[in-house]
Amino acid sequence: MDTYVFKDSSQKDLLNFTGTIPVKYQGNTYNIPIRLWILDSHPFAPPICFLKPTANMGISVGKHVDAQGRIYLPYLQNWSHGIADRLVLLDLSEETKGGVMDLDIFSLPNVEISKDLSASAHSKVVIFTVNSLGSSQSYLDVVQSNVDMFRALVPALGHYSQHGVLLVASQPVEIMTYVTWKLSAFPANRVIGIGCNLDSQRLQYIITNVLKAQTSGKQVWVVGEQGEAKVPIWGGQEEVMSHNSQVRLSTRAMELLRVKGQRSWSVGLSVADLVDSIVNDKKKVHSVSTLAKGYYDINNEVFLSLPCIVGTSGVSEVIKNTVKEDTVTEKLQSSSSSIHDLQQQLKL
Numbered sequence: 001m002d003t004y005v006f007k008d009s010s011q012k013d014l015l016n017f018t019g020t021i022p023v024k025y026q027g028n029t030y031n032i033p034i035r036l037w038i039l040d041s042h043p044f045a046p047p048i049c050f051l052k053p054t055a056n057m058g059i060s061v062g063k064h065v066d067a068q069g070r071i072y073l074p075y076l077q078n079w080s081h082g083i084a085d086r087l088v089l090l091d092l093s094e095e096t097k098g099g100v101m102d103l104d105i106f107s108l109p110n111v112e113i114s115k116d117l118s119a120s121a122h123s124k125v126v127i128f129t130v131n132s133l134g135s136s137q138s139y140l141d142v143v144q145s146n147v148d149m150f151r152a153l154v155p156a157l158g159h160y161s162q163h164g165v166l167l168v169a170s171q172p173v174e175i176m177t178y179v180t181w182k183l184s185a186f187p188a189n190r191v192i193g194i195g196c197n198l199d200s201q202r203l204q205y206i207i208t209n210v211l212k213a214q215t216s217g218k219q220v221w222v223v224g225e226q227g228e229a230k231v232p233i234w235g236g237q238e239e240v241m242s243h244n245s246q247v248r249l250s251t252r253a254m255e256l257l258r259v260k261g262q263r264s265w266s267v268g269l270s271v272a273d274l275v276d277s278i279v280n281d282k283k284k285v286h287s288v289s290t291l292a293k294g295y296y297d298i299n300n301e302v303f304l305s306l307p308c309i310v311g312t313s314g315v316s317e318v319i320k321n322t323v324k325e326d327t328v329t330e331k332l333q334s335s336s337s338s339i340h341d342l343q344q345q346l347k348l
Contacts, residue, residue: 004037004048014038018052033057034071041268046079084279087111088120092130092153117153121160124312125278127167127271128153128180140345146170147346150179158184165278165314168193168289169271174225174339175346177289177303182348190314193289195305196222196230198270200287203232221287221307223328225335230305231328233321274310281312290315296332300340304332 004014015038020031037048051059051069059069066072091113112119120126130153132145150170158166166184168191170176177193184191199222207220224230277284285307292304295318307319321328 014040046076049073049076084124084275085110088123089113090117090120091115117156118160120157123161123164125165125167125275126157126161127169127275128176129169131170140342143172143175143342144346146176147179147348150176150183151348154180154183158186164190165312166191167271167274167278169267172226174289174303174305174335175343178301178339178343179346179348181291181303188291189316192274192308192310192314193303193305194267194271194274195289195303196224196226196287197274197305198267199226199230200305200307201270201273219285219307221285221305223287223305223307224332225304225339229331229335231331233307233325233328277310278312278314283309283311283316285319286310288315290318292332292336295320296329298333298336300336302336302339302343304335304339 001013002016003011004016005011017036017038018033020033022029023032024030033052033054035050035052037050039045039048049071051065051071053059053069059065059067061067064072087110089111092115128150130146130149132142132149154166166180166186168177168180173193173195177191177195180186181188181191200220203222204220220232220234222230223233274286274288276282277286287305287307288310289303289305290308291301292298292306293301295306298304308315309317309319
C-alpha cells in the first residue's frame with residue numbers, strides 16, 4: 001500500500017503493483033517497467049497505469065502516454081467487468097451529487113445517470129440502496145421513512161422491469177425486503193435482500209484462511225438477520241468434523257467476524273457478487289434475505305437470510321440444513337417474532 005495523489009490533490013492509500021511487461025516492437029522484445037494502482041472500486045473500475053522508467057529511460061509523450069507517464073489505452077478507457085452491458089443510476093436526490101460527480105470523473109463506460117424511473121425499463125436486476133438520513137426520534141420513525149420512500153419507488157420500478165429480480169440493500173434489509181415484496185406484488189423468489197451474504201463470505205474466508213481449519217470443502221453460512229442475532233450453520237450431509245469442533249470453530253470465527261465493519265465498498269462488492277449470480281444465472285449458493293415462512297417452524301411472513309441457490313429467476317431453491325440445531329431454530333424464531341412485531345406497526 002502506498003499513497004496515491006489524484007489530480008485534485010486529494011490522497012488515498014491504494015494497493016499497487018510494480019513490474020515489467022514484454023512489448024514487441026520492430027521484431028524486438030522490450031521489458032517496459034510499469035506501476036498499477038488499484039482503486040477501491042476495482043474490478044468495476046480500471047487500474048490507474050503508469051510507466052515507471054528507470055534512470056536511463058525517458059518518457060515519450062504521445063497519444064496514449066502523458067508527460068507524467070500515465071497510460072491511456074482504449075482498453076482502459078472502455079473497461080468493462082463483464083457483469084452487465086448497461087447500468088442505470090437513478091439520481092433522485094440533490095444530496096447524491098457528490099457520488100454522481102465521482103462517476104463523471106472516472107468516465108465509467110455504459111453507465112447512464114437519470115432522474116426518470118423509466119430509464120430502468122427491462123432491467124434484469126433492480127437494486128434498492130435508498131436509506132433515510134433524517135434525525136427521527138425513534139427507530140420505528142426511521143424505518144417508516146424508508147417505507148414512505150419505497151412506496152413511491154417500488155411499484156413504478158417493478159412495473160418497468162416486470163420480469164427482473166428486485167435486490168434490496170437498504171436497511172434494515174430484512175424489513176425493507178418484506179416491504180418491497182408487498183409493494184411490488186412480485187413472487188417471493190424474485191425479491192431478495194443482500195442479507196448475510198457478505199458475512200457468510202467473510203466467515204468462510206476466516207475459517208479457511210485465518211484459522212487454517214481443514215473443512216474438506218464443507219461450507220458454512222451466516223443466517224438469520226443482520227446484527228447480533230445472526231448465527232452460523234454448516235452445510236453438507238457428511239460429518240467431516242465433530243459437532244463440538246464445528247461449534248468451537250464457528251464461535252472463534254464469529255468473534256473475528258464481529259470486528260469487521262460494513263464498509264461501503266465491501267458491501268458494494270457483495271452486491272456485485274449477487275448481481276453476477278443473477279445476471280449470469282450462476283446457480284450459486286448465497287445467504288440472502290428470502291421469505292422464511294415454513295422454514296425452521298417459522299409461521300410469520302418475514303424475510304431472513306438462508307442459504308439459497310440464486311440465478312436469473314432469483315431464488316430457485318432454499319438449501320435445507322439436514323441437521324437441525326435447537327439454538328439456530330430458537331434464534332431464527334426469535335428474530336422472526338421481533339421483525340414481525342415491527343412490521344405490524346408500519347404503514348404500507
